[in-house]
Amino acid sequence: MMDLDKIERDLMREVSGVTGIPEGAYNFRVNGKSIGRHSSDKIDITPKQGKSGIDIHIKDNTRGEIAHIPVIISASGLKEAVYNDFYIGDNCEVTIIAGCGIYNCGADDSVHDGIHTFYVGKNSKVYYIEKHCGIGPGAGKILNPTTKLFLSDGSSAELLMEQIKGVDSARRTTEAELGKNAHVVIKERLFTHGKQLAESKIVVKLNGDDSTVDIVSRAVAQDYSVQNFSSHIIGSAKCRGHSECDAIIMDKARVNAEPALDAQNVDAELIHEAAIGKIANDQLTKLMTLGLSRRQAESQIINGFLK
Amino acid sequence: MLKLEGVTFEAKKGRKTQKILDDVTFSVKPGEIVVITGPNGSGKSTLAKIIAGVETVSNGKIIFDGEDITDKNCTERARMGVAYSLQVPVHFKGLTVRDLLQIAVTGGEAFLDENPPKVDSFLEKVGLEPEQYLEREINSSLSGGELKRIEIASVIARNAMLTIFDEPEAGIDIWSFNNLIKVFKDMHKNSSERAILIISHQERIMKLADRIIVLKDGKVALDGESEKVLAAMGDVK
Numbered sequence: 001m002m003d004l005d006k007i008e009r010d011l012m013r014e015v016s017g018v019t020g021i022p023e024g025a026y027n028f029r030v031n032g033k034s035i036g037r038h039s040s041d042k043i044d045i046t047p048k049q050g051k052s053g054i055d056i057h058i059k060d061n062t063r064g065e066i067a068h069i070p071v072i073i074s075a076s077g078l079k080e081a082v083y084n085d086f087y088i089g090d091n092c093e094v095t096i097i098a099g100c101g102i103y104n105c106g107a108d109d110s111v112h113d114g115i116h117t118f119y120v121g122k123n124s125k126v127y128y129i130e131k132h133c134g135i136g137p138g139a140g141k142i143l144n145p146t147t148k149l150f151l152s153d154g155s156s157a158e159l160l161m162e163q164i165k166g167v168d169s170a171r172r173t174t175e176a177e178l179g180k181n182a183h184v185v186i187k188e189r190l191f192t193h194g195k196q197l198a199e200s201k202i203v204v205k206l207n208g209d210d211s212t213v214d215i216v217s218r219a220v221a222q223d224y225s226v227q228n229f230s231s232h233i234i235g236s237a238k239c240r241g242h243s244e245c246d247a248i249i250m251d252k253a254r255v256n257a258e259p260a261l262d263a264q265n266v267d268a269e270l271i272h273e274a275a276i277g278k279i280a281n282d283q284l285t286k287l288m289t290l291g292l293s294r295r296q297a298e299s300q301i302i303n304g305f306l307k
Numbered sequence: 308m309l310k311l312e313g314v315t316f317e318a319k320k321g322r323k324t325q326k327i328l329d330d331v332t333f334s335v336k337p338g339e340i341v342v343i344t345g346p347n348g349s350g351k352s353t354l355a356k357i358i359a360g361v362e363t364v365s366n367g368k369i370i371f372d373g374e375d376i377t378d379k380n381c382t383e384r385a386r387m388g389v390a391y392s393l394q395v396p397v398h399f400k401g402l403t404v405r406d407l408l409q410i411a412v413t414g415g416e417a418f419l420d421e422n423p424p425k426v427d428s429f430l431e432k433v434g435l436e437p438e439q440y441l442e443r444e445i446n447s448s449l450s451g452g453e454l455k456r457i458e459i460a461s462v463i464a465r466n467a468m469l470t471i472f473d474e475p476e477a478g479i480d481i482w483s484f485n486n487l488i489k490v491f492k493d494m495h496k497n498s499s500e501r502a503i504l505i506i507s508h509q510e511r512i513m514k515l516a517d518r519i520i521v522l523k524d525g526k527v528a529l530d531g532e533s534e535k536v537l538a539a540m541g542d543v544k
Contacts, residue, residue: 218401280397287415288380289359289361292415296415300402303401304400
């Protein structure tokens, strides 16, 4: 596949599942440049003028197509802000696979700020998958993703956002505005270790009647890492909102969860749940009586939790 | 196969130390089903935890398969062939029934994704349809009875030399109770080398036993053939 070394290929597979040239539309961004771009009949990818990033136009009635837009950084010290805008037509059902992997073996921080904005047409459905990871012995691997969604009447989006390992600092912002009968599901999986810092800020505005949001965040904080999570659901119509933030705290880590609800309509039904705790002792005991060592038991529990 | 010699377990209650188990001595032979019974608070569950290695003795010795395991932790004992079914099943967020049973079969040894251990039969043994349950998360979406049956399946899957059940009948319905009796009978029938230790109040389970041990105030009050102990139990109460 393209001109990538082994580390880059491994990162590419880890964050996007891509091992060769995928079918359909794609844009591969490696070290600040597009090294492969392809539009399909229904998905048109064009570079932005004047700033970094791409415009992705998806025609009405496009169904079952996948667009891959992974990013790899292996040049130490590279700092970039990339703007990708998605214009999704009416009656579509599409999957966007993003994700960013950073390899840093040098002395300078590598930073990728990915700003993704989705304009989703009427009655369309979008699946968005974004995995982040960092490797290498060098300086900071920093990822600051922003995802903005504008959901038209009757449309829906499902977001799966994972930070697997090795990202030193992440400030994640996710915003959504929903029209009538629009739905969004936001699933977040976050693993931090060492002295990492991760922030996740979610703001969802339920503007249309019968709109819904479901936020499910699961996080594990190990070692000295720090996590700040906030979710803010604003219901100004007859709507339903649910936010669930679950975190496992270990070692000397710190987890701060601030779920907030703002009901501006008597028919807004908003719920939040937040729980932070260490791995339950009875869970460890159960797995150890099946023959697992304490370490093995911990990693089974964490892997299951973040699955 | 299993020998307890003068096992004592003390727990701190406020400033005082309380003897939960007091000089408990008994043994279990290969092929035996032994039921441990006794009033609430007599130390039965603590005894199960002590044998499984979840709690450590304050005094005394535990010998398993000829080896002193008093200082071994529960992982080591599990690997030597001790299986332990918890009285209250544990909830796991994210872990599925399939995951748990695969861990039980392999004891944490890695397996290839192309060749995972088969676990359907263990669910069938406890009367649960594998297709309906294998991908379910082990959480409160399952009923207490379902969780208990999955707990029992996870212990059957270990196929261990010594299997300890702590109140296996707790929280399960009549139908699965009959099933449970069948589970014990099958385990017993299939092996003359393996032993089962059951903590129970149920007369039907006691009747299955070769021997019954009655605990009272942390001490062995009676230990003998099941029929004799059942006949004598009135006196202990």
